Amino acid sequence: MDLLLRDVRPVGGVRADILIRAGRIAAIGADLDAPGVPVEQGHGAIAVPGLVEAHTHLDKTVMGMGWYENAVGTDLRAMIDNERAARTALGLDPHRQSMRHALALIGAGTTHIRTHVDIDTDHGLAMLHGVLETRDRLAGQVDIEIVAFPQSGLMVRPGTADLLDAALAEGADLVGGLDPCGIDRDPKGHLDTIFALADRRGKGIDIHLHEAGDLGAFSLDLILERTRSLGMRGKVAVSHAFCLGMPDWPRTQAMIDALVEQDIAILTTGAPSREVPQVKRLVAAGVRMGAGCDGVRDTWNPWNRPDMLDRARIVALRNNLRADADVELALSVCSAGGAAVMGVAGYGLDPGCTADLTLLVGRTLAEAVADGAPRPLTIKAGRVTARHGAALTEAP
Numbered sequence: 001m002d003l004l005l006r007d008v009r010p011v012g013g014v015r016a017d018i019l020i021r022a023g024r025i026a027a028i029g030a031d032l033d034a035p036g037v038p039v040e041q042g043h044g045a046i047a048v049p050g051l052v053e054a055h056t057h058l059d060k061t062v063m064g065m066g067w068y069e070n071a072v073g074t075d076l077r078a079m080i081d082n083e084r085a086a087r088t089a090l091g092l093d094p095h096r097q098s099m100r101h102a103l104a105l106i107g108a109g110t111t112h113i114r115t116h117v118d119i120d121t122d123h124g125l126a127m128l129h130g131v132l133e134t135r136d137r138l139a140g141q142v143d144i145e146i147v148a149f150p151q152s153g154l155m156v157r158p159g160t161a162d163l164l165d166a167a168l169a170e171g172a173d174l175v176g177g178l179d180p181c182g183i184d185r186d187p188k189g190h191l192d193t194i195f196a197l198a199d200r201r202g203k204g205i206d207i208h209l210h211e212a213g214d215l216g217a218f219s220l221d222l223i224l225e226r227t228r229s230l231g232m233r234g235k236v237a238v239s240h241a242f243c244l245g246m247p248d249w250p251r252t253q254a255m256i257d258a259l260v261e262q263d264i265a266i267l268t269t270g271a272p273s274r275e276v277p278q279v280k281r282l283v284a285a286g287v288r289m290g291a292g293c294d295g296v297r298d299t300w301n302p303w304n305r306p307d308m309l310d311r312a313r314i315v316a317l318r319n320n321l322r323a324d325a326d327v328e329l330a331l332s333v334c335s336a337g338g339a340a341v342m343g344v345a346g347y348g349l350d351p352g353c354t355a356d357l358t359l360l361v362g363r364t365l366a367e368a369v370a371d372g373a374p375r376p377l378t379i380k381a382g383r384v385t386a387r388h389g390a391a392l393t394e395a396p
Contacts, residue, residue, distance in 0.1 A: 001382035003355070004034045008042035010349050012365045015044060020355040023381035027351055040384065042359055045376050046368055048331075049349050050111025050356035051308035052338030055239050055267040055292025058098035058115040058134065058144075059127040063297050063306075064395070065090065065097075070299065076182070076210065080152055083299045084122050090299075094130025096396045101296060102134055103391040104306035106142050109358030109375040113142055114267075114292070114342055116149035116176055116206070116239075119167050121159045128167050135171075141385045141393065145342055147206045149176035154193060155184040161193050168201045177207035180219050187222055195226045198235070206237040206267070212275065216243025220255055227262045237265040237341055239292075244282070245275030260286045265341040268333075269294045270315035279319045279333055280326065290338030291315055308334045309360070312369045324366035331369050355382040 001023035009015055010028060017032040018025060060083070062068045068090075072082045086092070098115075105113060118127045128148065135144040148167035154160050154177070164175060175198045180190035198205045211219050220243055227236045244252050244266070259266065265288040266277055282289050293311050296304045305311075309331070315321075316330035339347040346354035359376040362368030374389025385392060 001355075002034075002037045003379065003382050003384070004032060004037045004039045005047070005379070006039055006041050008045055008047040008359065010047050012046045018047060018357075020379075020382040023355055023383075024346070025349070025351050025353050025355050040377060042377070045359035045361060046365065047349065047357055047359055048365070049335055049339070049347055049353075050358055050378070050380070051109045051335050052290060052342065052344070053105050053110050053113045053292050053308055054290035054338030054341055055269060055294060056101070056113060056115050057117075057295045057298070058101045058113070058131050059094045059117050060295045060298040060300070061097050061101045062090065062092065062299065063097065063100045063104070065092070068299055068302070070302065079300050084120060084152055086299045087123060094127045095133045098131045098134040099137065100395045101306055102138055102142060102144065103393055103395045105308070106138075106378060106391040106393075107375070107386045107389050108307040108309065109360075109378050109386070110308055111142055111356040111358070111378070111380050112145070112339060112342060112344055114145045114147065114206070114338070116147040116208070117172070118151040119148050119160065119163045120150065120152040121157050121163065122152075124163060125167055125170065128170065128172060132171050138393070140383065141380055141391070143344075145174070146172045147174040147176040148172035149208075150178055153178070153183050155186040155189045161197070164194075165197055165201070168197065168203055174204045174206050175201075177205065179208065179211050180222070181215055182211050187219055191222050191226055195230055195232070198232070199230055204235040204237070205232070206239055208239050209241050209243065212242045213246050216241070217246075217251065217255060224258050224262055224264065227264060234263040236262070237267055239267040240269065240271070241266050241277050242271075242274050244277035256282060256285050256287060263288065265289065267292060267338075267341060268315065270311065270318040272314065272318055276318055279315060279321070279329065283329065283333070283337075288337065288340050289333055290341040291334045292338070307372070309369060309372050309375075313372060316369065324364060327366040327369050331365055356380055
């Protein structure tokens with residue numbers, strides 16, 4: 001885990017070397033001397049802390065399985081039901097597919113992943129077991145955090161709550177939730193159940209909230225209420241949170257203020273087809289904010305790439321971020337922002353930080369985001385895990 005990385009530009013600054021000892025950054029400076037330490041040449045590339053994929057679904061992708069013809073469209077319930085059936089029909093192996101997805105992320109410079117994994121009464125814990133195997137296989141190459149996710153519903157599918165509890169006992173890190181009004185039509189029952197599981201197991205929560213406008217605001221109020229009453233400040237995240245993108249400025253400002261008070265994080269995908277939380281507004285208010293690619297090439301849609309630099313571009317486009325400093329903010333949300341949401345210790349590019357980093361091609365950070373060139377090198381705790389945009393571990 002010792003390495004001397006020569007001729008890089010930390011965060012786009014002046015050229016320097018980075019010395020890594022025992023998996024941590026030991027020194028940054030010009031012409032560092034470290035006899036006997038393996039050397040990697042950076043050739044003037046920009047060095048940044050590893051990219052962080054904070055909202056994805058490793059168990060869903062059909063990457064490498066050929067083209068999936070989508071005949072469902074955009075109805076959420078129909079897409080959920082179709083996916084549950086398609087897993088069996090396609091013979092989707094959750095370990096194989098999650099390996100393909102995770103390795104593609106590693107190749108694109110990712111060092112940390114938060115993935116939601118489907119838990120339902122048709123497939124039980126099969127998806128979890130597949131992703132747990134992937135997490136074990138890729139230990140030392142990427143850190144994977146797992147959310148036990150009731151994609152098909154919770155209250156509408158009796159037995160799911162027990163499966164979520166079992167998933168937490170077997171290694172899932174957080175409890176997931178999904179549209180307590182729109183999917184379960186029982187917001188009290190849904191939220192009471194997942195908050196009770198989190199409280200009993202000492203776990204965090206990450207809730208998908210696609211509900212827009214007043215309906216989403218109502219669900220968010222209930223989430224805030226339970227966070228406050230159970231003393232779970234700083235332990236809850238809301239993914240998507242489309243309701244924060246509605247045009248009622250005073251209403252959304254009140255919600256943003258409440259999020260800051262309870263330190264509830266927001267995870268965005270910058271979805272081009274929906275109203276989304278405004279990055280500059282939320283970050284300026286003090287909301288912890290990360291981002292993710294969501295599902296990648298799955299039965300839901302043929303879109304999205306397993307690449308957080310590409311996601312930074314999408315977030316910037318969706319938020320109308322054009323100035324270089326604002327494009328850098330989009331990149332920060334896709335790296336340091338996600339790390340803050342996930343509570344990653346030792347994240348950064350200073351002496352003492354864990355040596356998780358990636359190299360970017362460009363004269364500036366904004367140019368690197370705009371061009372999206374393959375990452376020359378990815379390093380995890382001092383170990384090279386990818387070169388020229390491809391993970392060193394071969395995908396199954």
